[in-house]
Amino acid sequence: MKFLGNLDMMHLMERSLRRAAIPYALSEGFNPHIKLSMGTVLPVGLWGENEYFDLELSQRMDIIDFRQKLSVALPSCLQLGECQEINDSAPSLMKIINAASYVFLLEPPFPSLDKWKEELLARPSLTVRSRGKKKGLDKELRTGIYRIEVEQSLNFGRVEIWVAVGEPVNVRYDELGELLLQTGFTQKSIAEVFRSGNYIREGSSYLSPLEVRLDKHTSPCGHSGVPPCGVTIKVGGMRVNK
Amino acid sequence: MKDQLFRDILSRVAKPARYTGSELNMIKKDWEQAGVKMAFAFPDVYEVGMSHVGGKILYGLVNEKSRHLLERVFAPWPDMEAIMRAEQIPLFSLESFRPVLDFEVLGFSLQYELSITNVLNMLDLAGIPLWSRERNEAHPLVIAGGPVVFNPEPFADFFDIFIIGDGEEVLLEFLDKVETSRGLEKVEKLKRLAAIEGVYAPALYNVEYREDGILKSFEPRFAEVPARVRKRVVKDLDQAYYPDKPLVPYMEITHDRAVLEVMRGCQRGCRFCHAGIVYRPVRERSLETLESQARHQLQNTGYEEISLASLSSLDYSGIDPLLKGLVGNYGEKGIGVSLPSLRVDAFSIDLANEVQKVRKTTLTLAPEAGTQRLRDIINKNVSEEQLLDAVEAAFKSGWLSLKLYFMIGLPGEREEDLEGIIEILQKVKYIGDKYSRRPVEIRASLASFVPKAHTPFQWRPQNTMAELDSKQQFLSRRRRKRIKLSFHDRRTSYLEGVIARGDRRLAPVIYLAWQKGCKFDGWSEYFNFDNWQDAFRESEVEPEFYTGRQRPYEESFPWDFIDIGVSKEFLQEEDQKAEEGLTTADCRQEGCSDCGICLAMEVSLNIKGGNVDALEKQI
Numbered sequence: 001m002k003f004l005g006n007l008d009m010m011h012l013m014e015r016s017l018r019r020a021a022i023p024y025a026l027s028e029g030f031n032p033h034i035k036l037s038m039g040t041v042l043p044v045g046l047w048g049e050n051e052y053f054d055l056e057l058s059q060r061m062d063i064i065d066f067r068q069k070l071s072v073a074l075p076s077c078l079q080l081g082e083c084q085e086i087n088d089s090a091p092s093l094m095k096i097i098n099a100a101s102y103v104f105l106l107e108p109p110f111p112s113l114d115k116w117k118e119e120l121l122a123r124p125s126l127t128v129r130s131r132g133k134k135k136g137l138d139k140e141l142r143t144g145i146y147r148i149e150v151e152q153s154l155n156f157g158r159v160e161i162w163v164a165v166g167e168p169v170n171v172r173y174d175e176l177g178e179l180l181l182q183t184g185f186t187q188k189s190i191a192e193v194f195r196s197g198n199y200i201r202e203g204s205s206y207l208s209p210l211e212v213r214l215d216k217h218t219s220p221c222g223h224s225g226v227p228p229c230g231v232t233i234k235v236g237g238m239r240v241n242k
Numbered sequence: 243m244k245d246q247l248f249r250d251i252l253s254r255v256a257k258p259a260r261y262t263g264s265e266l267n268m269i270k271k272d273w274e275q276a277g278v279k280m281a282f283a284f285p286d287v288y289e290v291g292m293s294h295v296g297g298k299i300l301y302g303l304v305n306e307k308s309r310h311l312l313e314r315v316f317a318p319w320p321d322m323e324a325i326m327r328a329e330q331i332p333l334f335s336l337e338s339f340r341p342v343l344d345f346e347v348l349g350f351s352l353q354y355e356l357s358i359t360n361v362l363n364m365l366d367l368a369g370i371p372l373w374s375r376e377r378n379e380a381h382p383l384v385i386a387g388g389p390v391v392f393n394p395e396p397f398a399d400f401f402d403i404f405i406i407g408d409g410e411e412v413l414l415e416f417l418d419k420v421e422t423s424r425g426l427e428k429v430e431k432l433k434r435l436a437a438i439e440g441v442y443a444p445a446l447y448n449v450e451y452r453e454d455g456i457l458k459s460f461e462p463r464f465a466e467v468p469a470r471v472r473k474r475v476v477k478d479l480d481q482a483y484y485p486d487k488p489l490v491p492y493m494e495i496t497h498d499r500a501v502l503e504v505m506r507g508c509q510r511g512c513r514f515c516h517a518g519i520v521y522r523p524v525r526e527r528s529l530e531t532l533e534s535q536a537r538h539q540l541q542n543t544g545y546e547e548i549s550l551a552s553l554s555s556l557d558y559s560g561i562d563p564l565l566k567g568l569v570g571n572y573g574e575k576g577i578g579v580s581l582p583s584l585r586v587d588a589f590s591i592d593l594a595n596e597v598q599k600v601r602k603t604t605l606t607l608a609p610e611a612g613t614q615r616l617r618d619i620i621n622k623n624v625s626e627e628q629l630l631d632a633v634e635a636a637f638k639s640g641w642l643s644l645k646l647y648f649m650i651g652l653p654g655e656r657e658e659d660l661e662g663i664i665e666i667l668q669k670v671k672y673i674g675d676k677y678s679r680r681p682v683e684i685r686a687s688l689a690s691f692v693p694k695a696h697t698p699f700q701w702r703p704q705n706t707m708a709e710l711d712s713k714q715q716f717l718s719r720r721r722r723k724r725i726k727l728s729f730h731d732r733r734t735s736y737l738e739g740v741i742a743r744g745d746r747r748l749a750p751v752i753y754l755a756w757q758k759g760c761k762f763d764g765w766s767e768y769f770n771f772d773n774w775q776d777a778f779r780e781s782e783v784e785p786e787f788y789t790g791r792q793r794p795y796e797e798s799f800p801w802d803f804i805d806i807g808v809s810k811e812f813l814q815e816e817d818q819k820a821e822e823g824l825t826t827a828d829c830r831q832e833g834c835s836d837c838g839i840c841l842a843m844e845v846s847l848n849i850k851g852g853n854v855d856a857l858e859k860q861i
Contacts, residue, residue: 003258015544026576
């Protein structure tokens with residue numbers, strides 16, 4: 001699953017919606033497509049634990065029924081999390097998601113994680129070669145790194161890093177990987193990388209899109225009797241268990 | 243192996259989803275419980291192989307309808323191959339990630355002559371000896387099927403068995419017999435299997451050639467082995483297996499849609515067409531069957547598009563109700579219908595308009611030749627008037643670009659025929675500009691004619707590369723504004739021609755070419771003609787012998803022992819009629835043309851809308 005490209009993921013979701021016979025809304029125009037939009041692009045080679053989609057429906061549907069039908073139709077390597085009704089005042093996921101967290105699972109040998117974290121956060125500047133738009137140029141990551149959590153036992157390590165997404169600084173997972181390599185880790189010690197979450201960061205709190213929308217955009221649609229209404233869908237890839 | 247792949251290997255290759263398996267509707271049977279274990283190998287990359295309908299049929303047939311097991315294998319792209327060789331990962335199947343060497347049968351689908359180098363490369367990656375004579379009872383039985391094996395001889399030394407004709411008709415019978423022949427010595431096993439109609443085991447035959455290179459004799463080495471091998475035919479497509487739950491890949495493949503095979507065979511009788519002869523007779527599926535197959539496939543795949551596949555889908559007698567039904571049932575859900583090939587007439591355009599109400603992208607028509615005289619020679623029964631009517635109908639209803647297929651190097655071709663191609667293109671452009679507000683785009687694809695075994699033109703010489711080159715240049719010089727010409731690579735056409743009418747003496751050439759690094763020969767970025775030329779030179783094989791000669795009617799051909807049901811006399815008559823510029827009508831319209839297929843195969847035309855007048859009713 002983690003090797004799917006962005007477009008492949010969209011196709012997978014669209015085909016699942018068709019198999020589930022969900023009353024999706026179609027766009028107008030020359031090439032009608034399902035009104036489905038993805039939160040943020042999940043890079044090839046990475047799986048995500050909490051990824052979000054918005055779907056517009058052509059008619060309102062009971063959310064429990066929706067969840068049940070879609071979860072049967074999804075391939076077994078994708079798990080359906082929560083689904084939540086939203087109304088058309090909800091801004092697009094892509095606009096509101098401004099932070100993400102990535103997890104690096106580690107195998108020995110690797111340095112002491114507590115010490116590594118302390119030293120890293122103490123540094124005023126962290127530069128890597130940019131992998132994004134300005135490929136090859138130096139990129140300053142420090143302001144985009146919000147928070148780091150570490151966990152360590154004898155033969156296992158886990159580093160979770162919360163970073164900025166979008167403007168003004170966008171931190172990519174492969175840039176974090178390079179940062180790890182620069183600061184004492186080896187490629188061999190990184191056993192697995194995945195995205196653990198997508199958030200709307202407000203001050204020091206990280207809200208999931210579902211939480212934000214529960215507060216602001218769920219005055220039930222169909223309330224005034226008019227479609228369109230929609231659903232936010234959370235899905236997650238399965239962990240590769242050894 | 244699977245762990246190593248997912249953790250260390252796949253992140254280093256392009257398009258890793260080619261190698262991960264686990265697609266929706268994948269069938270993974272219990273290895274221990276299964277009968278014969280067969281690997282189905284497609285000698286091209288995943289996205290091409292997964293688009294092939296025949297493979298989907300056999301996959302479902304074996305896995306759903308028998309106790310045997312069938313798993314998929316594709317040719318790894320060169321980046322993956324390099325890592326596999328470096329890390330000593332053998333060729334593996336996508337279902338259980340087992341080495342191909344663990345299977346009892348390894349079956350290749352041969353759709354294209356030049357995919358043979360990929361076959362050798364895959365055998366090598368699997369650790370299986372390339373030459374049939376070097377494999378013993380412990381190795382998988384290496385077999386092949388598909389359109390190319392109607393002349394299996396160039397590949398005879400690499401395969402143990404060829405299966406001739408419709409695979410779903412014979413594969414289960416074959417696998418049952420493989421199971422009951424376990425433990426036998428290889429030659430005994432081959433003899434048992436060769437007793438099945440449609441099964442050819444090349445090692446059981448002696449071939450001799452005359453001094454001038456022409457076939458002298460082709461004889462079975464054992465009394466019980468049949469002298470001729472007759473192709474297998476599905477008589478009733480409604481009774482034949484067709485998958486309701488085809489695999490749905492995670493990555494985009496070449497033909498990424500549900501497929502309805504509306505019929506098999508084509509009786510238009512174009513004299514250059516290989517498939518049109520070897521897949522006779524026409525057998526249609528009934529509307530009810532197709533409607534139910536469409537419903538099941540869409541339900542089980544979630545595909546956004548369904549396409550009608552066959553050699554000439556608009557000749558299907560129920561095409562009108564079928565299309566209306568599909569558009570009516572699925573259009574509102576955003577599911578589209580696509581027609582890969584269009585007939586050259588206004589009726590076809592109307593139908594195309596019907597199914598593509600919103601998306602008017604490119605329309606493709608195939609007049610094949612530039613003048614009426616040459617179209618009569620090749621029996622492409624399309625008049626210029628029909629063509630221009632179709633073009634007018636298309637541009638009137640809003641299409642903005644048109645693609646036309648032609649062939650160069652056809653028998654009897656003159657300069658005026660090449661001029662004729664340009665003239666047609668200019669007329670088409672003129673009509674387009676008349677009806678459209680903005681300048682239309684005209685594209686012409688010009689293939690080189692390759693004479694194929696079992697066709698009326700099997701006696702004809704093929705144009706040399708120099709001839710094709712001068713014709714291509716002649717046409718290019720006449721290029722006009724917003725008419726784009728694209729030519730097939732004349733070197734690949736030449737090689738195709740050598741293999742298409744080749745014999746067993748080509749095996750060393752193919753082997754050498756592979757040794758020199760030839761693979762993915764159908765992909766222009768990998769095609770290396772120099773290596774092939776060196777291989778011919780070093781093995782002292784003269785390719786012109788296969789392509790350059792006008793062959794006499796009395797010559798014995800290496801593929802004559804394959805009984806396709808259509809008689810050699812009919813092919814010869816067709817060739818003579820071509821010489822005289824006479825056409826032969828479709829037997830559904832004007833009665834039997836005596837090709838011999840119905841008598842030979844004890845079949846009759848299976849046309850659901852009635853045999854004779856179905857076509858006229860439509861037009």
